[in-house]
Amino acid sequence: MKPLKAVRSVAVVLPEENIDTDRIIPARFLSTTTSDGLGKHAFHDARRLAEGVPDESFALNDARAHGAEILIAGRNFGCGSSREHAAWALGDIGVRVVISSEIADIFRANASRNGILPIVLDVESHGRLMACGFETMEVDLEACEIRPEGSEPIAFEVDGFMRRCLLDGTDHLGFLLGHYSAIESFDAARDARLAGAES
Amino acid sequence: MASPRTLLDKLWDEHVVVPASDDAPAVLAIDLHLVHEVTSPQAFDTLRERGLSVRRPDRTLATMDHSTPTLPKRADGSLPVVNEQAGRQIDRLVENCRAFGVTLHGYDSPNRGIVHVMGPDLGATQPGMTIVCGDSHTSTHGAFGSLAFGIGTSEVTQVLATQCLLQRKAKAMAVDVDGELPSDVDAKDLILAIIAELGVGGGTGCVLEYRGEAVRSLSMEGRMTVCNMSIEAGARAGMIAPDAVTIEYLRDRAMAPAGEAWERAVDRWRRLPTDEGAAFDRTARVDACSIEPMITWGTNPGAAVRVSGVVPEPADRSDEKALAYMGFEPGQAMAGKGIDTVFIGSCTNSRIEDLRAAAEVMRGRAVASGVRTLIVPGSGPVKQQAENEGLADVFVKAGAEWREPGCSMCIAMNGDRVGAGELAVSTSNRNFEGRQGAGARTMLASPRTAAACAVAGEVVDPREFTRSPVGAGVGDA
Numbered sequence: 001m002k003p004l005k006a007v008r009s010v011a012v013v014l015p016e017e018n019i020d021t022d023r024i025i026p027a028r029f030l031s032t033t034t035s036d037g038l039g040k041h042a043f044h045d046a047r048r049l050a051e052g053v054p055d056e057s058f059a060l061n062d063a064r065a066h067g068a069e070i071l072i073a074g075r076n077f078g079c080g081s082s083r084e085h086a087a088w089a090l091g092d093i094g095v096r097v098v099i100s101s102e103i104a105d106i107f108r109a110n111a112s113r114n115g116i117l118p119i120v121l122d123v124e125s126h127g128r129l130m131a132c133g134f135e136t137m138e139v140d141l142e143a144c145e146i147r148p149e150g151s152e153p154i155a156f157e158v159d160g161f162m163r164r165c166l167l168d169g170t171d172h173l174g175f176l177l178g179h180y181s182a183i184e185s186f187d188a189a190r191d192a193r194l195a196g197a198e199s
Numbered sequence: 200m201a202s203p204r205t206l207l208d209k210l211w212d213e214h215v216v217v218p219a220s221d222d223a224p225a226v227l228a229i230d231l232h233l234v235h236e237v238t239s240p241q242a243f244d245t246l247r248e249r250g251l252s253v254r255r256p257d258r259t260l261a262t263m264d265h266s267t268p269t270l271p272k273r274a275d276g277s278l279p280v281v282n283e284q285a286g287r288q289i290d291r292l293v294e295n296c297r298a299f300g301v302t303l304h305g306y307d308s309p310n311r312g313i314v315h316v317m318g319p320d321l322g323a324t325q326p327g328m329t330i331v332c333g334d335s336h337t338s339t340h341g342a343f344g345s346l347a348f349g350i351g352t353s354e355v356t357q358v359l360a361t362q363c364l365l366q367r368k369a370k371a372m373a374v375d376v377d378g379e380l381p382s383d384v385d386a387k388d389l390i391l392a393i394i395a396e397l398g399v400g401g402g403t404g405c406v407l408e409y410r411g412e413a414v415r416s417l418s419m420e421g422r423m424t425v426c427n428m429s430i431e432a433g434a435r436a437g438m439i440a441p442d443a444v445t446i447e448y449l450r451d452r453a454m455a456p457a458g459e460a461w462e463r464a465v466d467r468w469r470r471l472p473t474d475e476g477a478a479f480d481r482t483a484r485v486d487a488c489s490i491e492p493m494i495t496w497g498t499n500p501g502a503a504v505r506v507s508g509v510v511p512e513p514a515d516r517s518d519e520k521a522l523a524y525m526g527f528e529p530g531q532a533m534a535g536k537g538i539d540t541v542f543i544g545s546c547t548n549s550r551i552e553d554l555r556a557a558a559e560v561m562r563g564r565a566v567a568s569g570v571r572t573l574i575v576p577g578s579g580p581v582k583q584q585a586e587n588e589g590l591a592d593v594f595v596k597a598g599a600e601w602r603e604p605g606c607s608m609c610i611a612m613n614g615d616r617v618g619a620g621e622l623a624v625s626t627s628n629r630n631f632e633g634r635q636g637a638g639a640r641t642m643l644a645s646p647r648t649a650a651a652c653a654v655a656g657e658v659v660d661p662r663e664f665t666r667s668p669v670g671a672g673v674g675d676a
């Protein structure tokens with residue numbers, strides 16, 4: 001996993017609430033057996049009014065969104081399906097930070113396992129960022145601070161383990177495999193107990 | 200004496216391999232890992248790349264449902280897959296299960312079905328277990344008093360390789376449903392009312408435990424419908440403590456323990472319910488007596504009103520956008536809206552009781568002309584039973600299509616979908632924009648309501664049918 005220490009880029013605001021993972025990548029694009037190249041399907045339907053007709057009012061279609069690595073979204077981003085394809089698709093279009101006042105549990109886990117930092121802010125700070133339009137900002141994971149250009153920095157909190165893994169680019173599978181012997185002895189004891197060795 | 204514990208506490212304590220610390224989440228043991236064709240190919244690839252094997256094939260069970268077609272095989276024996284990619288996904292699952300020694304209920308298995316219907320059918324789902332699957336509706340299995348939740352593909356890889364997950368314990372939230380549900384109101388109406396009450400993010404970070412008289416009197420099918428949609432309130436999982444209903448459901452199922460092991464298991468299961476006086480992090484209360492048949496008007500599952508109600512005033516911009524997408528105006532009655540499609544199926548409502556409820560409405564009646572009605576059983580055993588009970592005949596005679604088991608129109612990646620702009624009544628769990636097909640407009644409801652709408656050709660309160668015999672009611676053939 002690519003480590004993430006600080007990101008400086010223009011931020012795109014998607015004001016909608018409850019942007020679900022079907023919006024991020026519609027189900028008909030899930031018939032893939034790889035995780036690469038899903039960016040071309042990111043927000044497929046949201047970007048278009050009809051096939052071949054782009055929705056000019058959709059922020060990611062704006063020329064100023066070019067190269068954006070920070071996404072600021074309305075409350076409850078990433079709700080719905082557990083598809084990791086949503087995180088893969090966002091990663092593939094270059095997104096490295098997602099900010100909202102509420103981010104769905106499974107999406108948050110999927111994002112962080114793919115080098116994308118999910119940040120949950122209080123309603124007030126979130127509101128402040130939502131009012132920005134294509135502003136450049138820096139997100140510093142070492143200092144846990146968001147620094148919009150030309151306004152006060154905003155502090156944020158993230159789970160310590162998630163932060164460490166993102167900073168170091170540690171993958172969770174490797175971490176779990178490090179516990180393999182504890183897992184084996186736990187299993188052996190529990191299997192025996194369930195098989196009736198208990199009183 | 201040990202301090203009183205919730206059902207979640209007991210499940211958690213039993214499965215912690217390495218406790219959580221400030222620096223790291225807990226390592227949690229997983230008892231059952233369900234696998235399907237869409238979220239697993241990348242996980243098996245990672246195992247190959249890293250030279251890993253499946254640690255516990257005996258606790259891993261696979262089936263195909265999401266991109267698997269619901270039309271029968273062609274005359275030449277091939278599957279009518281929607282596209283080449285879907286076919287490749289199915290083939291890859293077969294290859295991966297063979298290569299890694301995982302039991303697969305493949306296309307020709309009589310047990311094949313939607314992953315969350317098959318697990319309980321087989322008795323693989325049991326109280327006290329931790330259950331995961333690369334699908335958010337894994338919460339369904341919580342109906343048995345298990346801790347069951349959806350995971351992403353990276354986590355599927357982790358469970359395949361270690362039979363464990365890194366987890367922080369969720370908060371416990373009690374959802375107390377007081378009073379009795381009216382007799383012609385179903386579990387789907389109850390859960391739609393609960394989500395409308397909690398909001399679509401109301402359960403974020405929580406495991407919901409549904410309690411109270413109304414929940415206790417639900418059948419296992421009804422309990423599964425309720426737990427299934429916990430994720431639509433943002434919850435990590437939903438659960439219901441096991442009781443006599445749970446135990447009777449599991450008795451003699453193929454993968455349930457037998458003989459002495461059964462006695463021991465039942466003994467263990469009886470100790471699972473939340474202790475008297477155990478503390479929850481949060482509590483919500485819902486009054487069952489006032490619940491009526493429900494239907495959604497918007498583009499998230501929390502946007503539900505009574506079928507007899509009206510489209511509400513938009514509360515914010517998201518609501519306005521939802522109304523524009525649905526083509527609805529505030530103040531309009533839900534009843535009377537003309538519909539194009541009805542879908543009865545999905546892991547929320549494709550079990551035998553759901554089909555019986557739909558058949559009760561459709562018996563001796565006909566689907567309104569111009570309404571396409573698809574009825575898709577959740578699994579092979581459900582299909583067989585519905586045919587044995589004559590339900591399939593009722594549907595076919597009424598003019599509905601009766602299909603092979605699968606996810607079908609719930610996810611619209613297998614050839615079954617709602618057309619652009621069409622208005623559908625669906626018993627599935629998500630009414631998101633485009634969920635049932637690009638531009639499709641979905642209203643979620645119970646099987647009873649969906650069947651009534653199919654017959655009426657418009658949104659209708661199902662009680663107009665169930666309270667009047669054929670020949671005296673509205674919309675008769």
Ligand code: SF4
Pocket residue numbers: 264265313314315334336545546547605606609610627628
């Ligand atoms: S029926 Fe729908 S919600 Fe259920 S597992 Fe299939 S796609 Fe997911």
